[in-house]
Structure formats: structure tokens, C-alpha cells
Amino acid sequence: MRKGVRIANKVGRVNRGGVGRALGGGTALLMVLLSATAGRAAAQVDTIPGAVRHLGVVYESYVPTLAISPFTGRFGGLTVAPRVEAVIARDLRYSDRFEMMDSIPLAPGGGAVDYGLWDQFGADWLVTGQVEGLGNRFVLVLELHDVVFSEVKERARFSLPRPDAEDFRMAIHAISDDVVRWITGEPGMAASRICFSMESAAGSQELYVVDSDGENLRRLTNFNSLTMSCSWSPDGSRLAFLSFASGDPAIHEMEIATSQTRVLEFNRDGQPMTPVYHPNGEEIIFSLADGAESGLFSWRVREDCCLWRLTAGRWNDLSPSFSPDGRRLAFNSNRLGVAIPQIYVMPAESGGRPDLVSPYLYGQGGYYTSPDWAPSGDRVAFHGRYRRGSYHILIADVAAQGQRLLQLTYEGNNEDPSWAPDGRHLVFVGERDWGFGLFVVDTVSGRIRPVLSGVRPRVPDWSPSLASTEPPTREN
Amino acid sequence: MLHRGLIISVVAAGLFVASCGQEELPPPPPPPVEEGPNQDSIDAARRAAEEAARRAAEEEARRAAALEAAREALTAMVFFDFDMAEIRSDAEGVLQRKVDVLRASPAVQLRIEGHADERGSSEYNLALGSRRAEAVRQFFVNAGLAESRFDVRSYGEEQPREMSSNEQSWAQNRRDEFVITAGGNQIQVPGGGQ
Numbered sequence: 001m002r003k004g005v006r007i008a009n010k011v012g013r014v015n016r017g018g019v020g021r022a023l024g025g026g027t028a029l030l031m032v033l034l035s036a037t038a039g040r041a042a043a044q045v046d047t048i049p050g051a052v053r054h055l056g057v058v059y060e061s062y063v064p065t066l067a068i069s070p071f072t073g074r075f076g077g078l079t080v081a082p083r084v085e086a087v088i089a090r091d092l093r094y095s096d097r098f099e100m101m102d103s104i105p106l107a108p109g110g111g112a113v114d115y116g117l118w119d120q121f122g123a124d125w126l127v128t129g130q131v132e133g134l135g136n137r138f139v140l141v142l143e144l145h146d147v148v149f150s151e152v153k154e155r156a157r158f159s160l161p162r163p164d165a166e167d168f169r170m171a172i173h174a175i176s177d178d179v180v181r182w183i184t185g186e187p188g189m190a191a192s193r194i195c196f197s198m199e200s201a202a203g204s205q206e207l208y209v210v211d212s213d214g215e216n217l218r219r220l221t222n223f224n225s226l227t228m229s230c231s232w233s234p235d236g237s238r239l240a241f242l243s244f245a246s247g248d249p250a251i252h253e254m255e256i257a258t259s260q261t262r263v264l265e266f267n268r269d270g271q272p273m274t275p276v277y278h279p280n281g282e283e284i285i286f287s288l289a290d291g292a293e294s295g296l297f298s299w300r301v302r303e304d305c306c307l308w309r310l311t312a313g314r315w316n317d318l319s320p321s322f323s324p325d326g327r328r329l330a331f332n333s334n335r336l337g338v339a340i341p342q343i344y345v346m347p348a349e350s351g352g353r354p355d356l357v358s359p360y361l362y363g364q365g366g367y368y369t370s371p372d373w374a375p376s377g378d379r380v381a382f383h384g385r386y387r388r389g390s391y392h393i394l395i396a397d398v399a400a401q402g403q404r405l406l407q408l409t410y411e412g413n414n415e416d417p418s419w420a421p422d423g424r425h426l427v428f429v430g431e432r433d434w435g436f437g438l439f440v441v442d443t444v445s446g447r448i449r450p451v452l453s454g455v456r457p458r459v460p461d462w463s464p465s466l467a468s469t470e471p472p473t474r475e476n
Numbered sequence: 477m478l479h480r481g482l483i484i485s486v487v488a489a490g491l492f493v494a495s496c497g498q499e500e501l502p503p504p505p506p507p508p509v510e511e512g513p514n515q516d517s518i519d520a521a522r523r524a525a526e527e528a529a530r531r532a533a534e535e536e537a538r539r540a541a542a543l544e545a546a547r548e549a550l551t552a553m554v555f556f557d558f559d560m561a562e563i564r565s566d567a568e569g570v571l572q573r574k575v576d577v578l579r580a581s582p583a584v585q586l587r588i589e590g591h592a593d594e595r596g597s598s599e600y601n602l603a604l605g606s607r608r609a610e611a612v613r614q615f616f617v618n619a620g621l622a623e624s625r626f627d628v629r630s631y632g633e634e635q636p637r638e639m640s641s642n643e644q645s646w647a648q649n650r651r652d653e654f655v656i657t658a659g660g661n662q663i664q665v666p667g668g669g670q
Contacts (some may be wrong), residue, residue: 051581205634226634229599242602249629254523273602289630291613296588329568332600338607339559341600367559369597383597391596408547458634 036366041080060444061444064183066098067123069113069145073131076138080163081131084140084172086129086429090213091176094449096425096442097183098125115150123147125183131160138162144174144182154182167213180422191467193238193452194427194451197228205458207241210438212420212462214451220254221245221261227252231276232463235248240275240284240301251286253301264299266307272297274319278348279326285310285396287318296320298332305421310348316341321373321380322348323398330371330380330398336360343371343382345398357396358384359405368394370416370459375423383415383428393417393428395443408441409448416458429457517592542665547656550586550663554612558595561607563615571612573637574654575619576666583659584621588612590630590639591653593646598632612652627657 071085094098103125118126126145131138138160146153158175161168170191177188181437183192192212200219207220207230223225230241239254246263250273253263266272270290277284282302287294295312299305311317317337322329329348334341344354356378358368368384380398385391391413397404408414413431420426422442430439430450437453437461518579554567563571578584590605609628617623638645656663 023666104604219539226631229602244631271602271606273630274599286602289603289610290607291610294603294606316600316607318603319597319599334603367596370599416599 024259026078027032038244049441062096063445064124065101066092066124066125066127067101067118067121068103068181069126069128070103071131071140073129075131075133076163080138081129083163084131084160084185085129087169087172087213088129088176088179091173091188092127092179093439094190094213095176095188095422096342096447097178097180098446103194113145115145115147119150120146120148125153127179134159136309140172140175142179150175153229169211170466171468173212177465177467181439186424187422187465189422189425189462189465191465192421193463193466194230194418194438194460195463196429196457197230197232197241197459198455203301208457210452212440212451214377217452220256220259229274229459233277234279234281234464235463240277240286242273242275248467249273251284251299253284264301264304266297266299268307270294276320276322279324285317285320285322285329287320289316290371296329311346311354321368321371323373324375324377328373328398330357330373330382332369332371332382338368340365341367341369343368343380343384343396345380354363355401356401358382359386359393359396359402372426374419381417381419381426391415393426393441406443407444408443414439416460418460420462425461425462427460429460517610538649539665543663544570546577546663546665547660549577550584550656551654552651553651555647556608558593558646558650559604561604561611563607563611569616572619575616575621577663578621578625579665581659581662582662583662584656585658587627587629587655587656587657589653591626591635591649591651592633593649594633594636594641595646596619597632599616600631602632605632608650608652635659 003049003294005388025467028164058172068085068089071081073081086474088102089100092098093329101121113126113128124147126147128143128145130141132141133139140158141159142158143152144154145151156178158171158278161171173190174189180186189212193209194212195207195209197205198208202224204224205226205228206222207227209220210217213305220239221243223243225241225243225245227241227245230239237256239256241252241254242249243252245252251264251272252261253264266283268288268290270288273287273289274372275284275286278298282297282300284301285296285298294316296310298308298310307444310329315333315338317331317333319332320329327348328345330343330345332341334342336342337465342356342360342361343358345357346352346354356367360366364385364386366386368382371380371382373380374395378398379395381393381395383391383393392410393408393414395406395408396402408426409430410429411432415429416428424443426441426443428439428441436456438450438451438455438457439448441448495657515549552570554570556562557564588609590607590609592601592604592608596604606628609630611624613623613628616626634648636645636649637651638648
């Protein structure tokens with residue numbers, strides 16, 4: 001049975017020339033299956049109206065099996081190589097792109113890779129690594145083996161920070177993302193962080209960041225105030241957020257490396273909220289509630305000038321999110337009624353009519369907020385509920401205007417999704433029987449894992465890739 | 477008082493001794509009569525002064541209580557229905573008392589702070605709190621008060637009064653709070669301070 005699947009996949013890879021394209025073929029098949037099961041899927045749903053898809057009926061594409069041979073090398077002591085290996089192994093598991101084989105204590109066959117043996121174990125891909133020294137610097141020599149074709153697919157030397165350095169783990173995460181790209185041709189998300197706000201021990205709400213794998217939680221602000229709604233700049237170097245630190249609510253911008261923070265002074269009445277960067281990194285778009293009216297405004301952060309109004313009305317427009325090309329904007333608005341906020345998309349240059357992408361049905365209510373535009377450009381994630389149901393994470397196909405939805409959560413309450421830089425995972429705040437936590441869902445398999453639990457995080461924002469721009473030395 | 481009592485006891489003891497004794501003793505000399513201001517009138521004056529002071533203190537306490545009531549009227553919270561920013565009928569009386577105090581106290585300025593319960597999204601609740609604060613400012617403006625006396629802001633769902641997740645707590649958390657930002661020492665009791 002399993003052998004059959006693997007053989008079929010090998011044929012697929014040979015014929016289509018890559019796993020990425022093989023997955024594409026699977027998606028086409030999925031659509032066909034979906035139309036056949038659409039009626040059944042609709043009947044199962046009593047929470048969200050419209051044509052909601054559920055991952056339970058999704059055909060699972062073939063997931064290649066990946067093995068990691070124990071990393072070798074004694075430079076820096078016996079513990080460094082296993083530490084590097086452990087971080088990469090977990091990153092690759094968290095990528096949800098591979099069936100990870102249980103680790104094998106010894107490299108079978110000693111020196112040279114025995115492809116026949118790994119093939120017998122069921123591996124499609126094999127990663128081997130060796131930690132070496134170059135002077136007093138650490139170098140990881142990594143090899144990716146294509147077991148099916150019995151060859152080395154990639155070989156590269158990565159220089160590593162010292163194991164006690166602060167950026168040691170992040171440098172390894174970047175290597176994990178390279179492995180993902182080698183195999184799938186797609187970006188990873190291991191080298192990234194998640195910003196969110198949370199109550200500190202002193203009782204104030206501060207900003208925190210945590211690495212994508214849940215490690216390295218640290219507090220960014222100590223304002224002793226209410227601070228929330230952080231948003232990463234496109235280059236990952238700055239954060240914009242709302243804070244009451246200076247007394248009045250204001251948008252702040254922080255240079256993360258130095259913690260240097262400034263207040264954006266608009267010289268305009270009203271409470272600013274929900275800032276987000278334009279993909280060009282030079283503008284911040286935010287909501288300003290001024291009197292009974294509110295709207296979305298832009299502000300040029302580089303020049304520190306020029307308040308520009310994008311929308312206005314006697315309602316609230318908030319939580320803007322740009323399409324990756326910066327041409328369109330998704331946002332939340334209660335223009336159809338105060339208790340029924342919905343998700344809209346509109347041209348960012350203003351003037352265009354906003355289109356609904358949440359599943360609003362006239363007279364049926366529904367509450368949908370917190371949109372985040374996917375890096376892939378074609379989908380918007382948000383959360384919401386229908387009537388008195390629970391809050392769940394949904395993804396809407398932008399082109400289908402609320403007619404094609406994917407529901408990703410079924411348990412508890414779930415809020416504030418934010419896309420990972422791989423365009424595949426979402427982070428969100430989940431409420432379960434045992435409390436709150438920060439969770440990550442894989443939008444392809446539906447797999448959910450907790451990142452932080454037992455804390456009450458708010459409004460997370462996933463960073464862009466924080467991998468260093470210095471490319472590894474590839475040796476093939 | 478104590479002296480007089482003592483004298484009376486001594487006299488009584490003397491009489492008792494006298495009545496029981498065999499020898500007749502001359503009667504004791506009468507107590508000297510004090511000349512000058514009458515003790516009763518001194519007491520009366522003191523009482524009057526004390527009464528006046530008491531009245532003044534009572535009046536002061538009444539005024540302080542009225543002032544405190546006015547201050548409490550200014551800072552009394554108003555509550556809202558789920559996901560709504562409309563002024564509830566039970567809030568109108570609370571707001572009208574604020575209007576009365578504000579009219580009498582032109583130096584007073586208020587910050588109106590809108591809050592929401594934990595349900596719904598954090599960011600949407602910021603907007604909801606902002607609408608709740610704005611609804612009350614509009615009530616004041618409609619009552620003829622200057623808009624510039626009011627500053628509005630929203631804390632969304634981030635500063636609950638009650639931590640439990642039930643309707644009773646949520647109802648307490650859907651509120652506007654009021655902070656006196658200026659003229660706190662110039663509050664006048666409506667109706668001329670009577």
C-alpha cells in the first residue's frame with residue numbers, strides 16, 4: 001500500500017519534474033473532488049454560511065518522507081552538532097511539508113550514504129550535516145540527498161554564529177528554510193518571529209516577540225501602559241503599533257535592533273488604531289476614529305508627513321492589510337450595520353468601490369473581522385462567526401467575493417490570524433477549555449500546533465522572513 | 477462639675493455625721509456666692525457658639541457631600557448592550573446628572589473612556605469602545621455643552637473591570653468611564669450650591 005504510493009509519487013516526480021508541480025496536480029484533482037462533495041460539505045456546516053470548504057474533505061497530496069542522519073563533527077564540543085540537528089529537524093517538521101522519519105541513532109553505513117538502505121527505510125529525502133571549524137568560526141556543511149535518484153541534490157556551507165550567541169538559533173532557522181526551498185522551491189517560515197501583546201507581570205499590556213518555533217520569548221516594551229496591534233515593516237527591522245505610553249493613544253514606530261521608539265505626530269484629533277505598513281515600507285496605513293466618523297489614512301513614515309485619507313464614513317473602517325503588490329487593501333468595516341462587521345477589499349489608491357469577501361447574507365448577520373492578506377496574493381484570512389456561534393479562522397478566495405471559503409478551526413474560539421512568510425501557515429489566538437494560547441495552523445493539512453500556551457496573547461503579527469541576506473556558499 | 481459633686485458629698489457626709497453625733501455643731505458657712513458674669517450665660521454663649529460651629533460643620537459636611545455627589549455624578553459609569561453603542565434608557569438619567577453638574581461647573585473637563593467586553597476581536601472592540609465614548613460626547617453636545625470640554629478615547633476590551641467570562645461580568649465591562657481632566661477643584665453643585 002505504502003510502497004504503491006511511493007512508486008506512484010516517484011513516477012509523478014519524474015513526469016512532472018518536481019514535487020511542487022506534483023502538488024499542483026493534486027490541487028486540480030482536489031477541485032474536482034470538491035465539486036462532487038460540495039453538497040455534503042455544505043450540509044455539514046451550521047456555523048458559517050456560503051460555500052465553506054472543510055479540510056476534512058480535502059484530498060491530501062502526497063507528502064514526501066524526509067530523514068535526517070545524525071549530524072557529525074566535534075568542533076566546539078560534542079553538543080553543538082546535535083543541537084544544530086535538533087533545531088533543523090523540528091523546523092522541517094513544523095514546515096508541514098514532509099513526513100518526518102524518526103531519527104536513527106547512527107548514520108547507517110558509516111561514511112558514504114547508502115541510498116539503497118534509506119530507500120528501503122522509505123525515505124524520499126535525506127539531510128546530512130557536519131559541523132566544522134574555520135579558524136574560530138563555526139561552519140555547517142549540509143547535504144540534501146535525493147534518495148529516489150540516489151544523488152546529492154544540494155550541498156552548501158553555512159557559517160554559524162557561536163553557539164552562545166543570541167542569533168545562533170535564528171541562523172539555523174534560515175538554513176532550515178533553505179532546505180525547504182531546495183526541495184519544494186517555496187519559501188519557508190522557520191526564520192521568522194511573531195509579535196503580539198500580552199499582559200506583563202506588572203499588569204500592563206506590553207509587546208512581546210517569540211520565534212516561529214515558540215522559543216526565545218522576550219518582551220519588547222516596558223511602557224507600563226496599554227500597547228497593542230504591532231505590525232512588522234516589510235524588511236522586518238521595525239514595528240508600528242498603538243500605545244498609550246505617552247498618555248494619549250498614538251501610533252508608535254520602533255527600530256527593533258535599538259529599541260528606539262518614536263511617536264508619529266499627525267496633528268489631527270481622534271484615536272489612531274490598527275497601523276500596518278505598506279509593502280514599500282514607506283507608508284503606514286491606519287484607522288482614525290474622529291467623532292462619529294472614522295476612516296483609513298496613510299502617513300509617509302520616511303518623510304514623517306502627509307496625512308492622506310483613503311476611506312471615510314459614519315462607521316468604522318479598520319484593520320487594513322495590503323495585498324503583496326500594494327495595489328489593494330483588505331479591511332474591516334461595519335458599514336452594513338454596527339454589529340455585523342464584514343471584510344472588504346478595495347483598490348489601495350482609493351476611489352474604487354469596496355467588494356465584500358466575507359460571507360454576508362442580507363438579514364443573516366455574521367461577524368467577520370481582522371483580515372490579513374496572504375503573501376500568495378489571492379486569499380485573505382480573517383476570523384468570524386455566524387449568529388451566536390464560535391469564532392473561527394477562515395480564508396476567503398478574493399476573486400470569489402465571499403463565495404469560496406475555507407474554515408481552518410473547529411474547536412474553542414479563534415481570533416486574529418496572521419500569515420507566515422511561507423504563505424502557508426497562519427498564527428492565531430486560540431481559546432480552549434484550558435485557557436488561551438498562540439497557535440499555528442497549516443492551511444494545507446489543517447494541522448494545528450500550539451506556539452505558546454497558558455498565556456493570553458493578543459493580535460499577533462507574523463514577521464517577514466528574517467533570514468540574513470548573506471547567501472550560503474553552495475558547492476554543487 | 478466634679479468639684480461641686482465633691483462638695484455636695486462632703487456636705488451630705490457632714491450632715492449625716494451631725495445628725496448622728498451628740499454635740500450640736502454650728503452650721504457650716506454658706507458657700508461663697510461668685511460675683512461677675514453669670515455662669516449660665518457663659519454656658520449659653522458657649523452652647524450657642526458650639527451650636528453655630530456644629531451647624532457650620534453640618535453645612536460644610538452637607539456641601540462636601542453635595543460636592544462629592546456632584547463629583548460622583550461626573551465619574552459615574554454608564555453601561556451598554558452587547559455590541560451596541562446606543563445610550564441605554566437607564567444611562568440617560570446618569571448622563572443627565574452629569575450634564576447638570578457640567579453646566580454648573582464650566583471649568584470642568586472630562587475624558588470619556590470607552591470599553592468593551594472580551595467577546596469579538598481586540599481591534600474591532602477598540603472601535604466599539606471609541607463609538608461608545610463618542611455616543612456620550614454626542615449626548616453632551618446635544619445637551620448644549622461645548623465639545624471641546626470632552627476628550628474621548630477607547631481601551632477596547634483590554635481593561636476589564638470583571639475578569640470572569642459570563643454575562644454578568646461582560647455587562648459590567650461594556651461601559652464608559654469618566655475621568656475629570658480639568659477643573660476638579662472647581663466643581664459646583666447644580667442649583668446654586670443649596
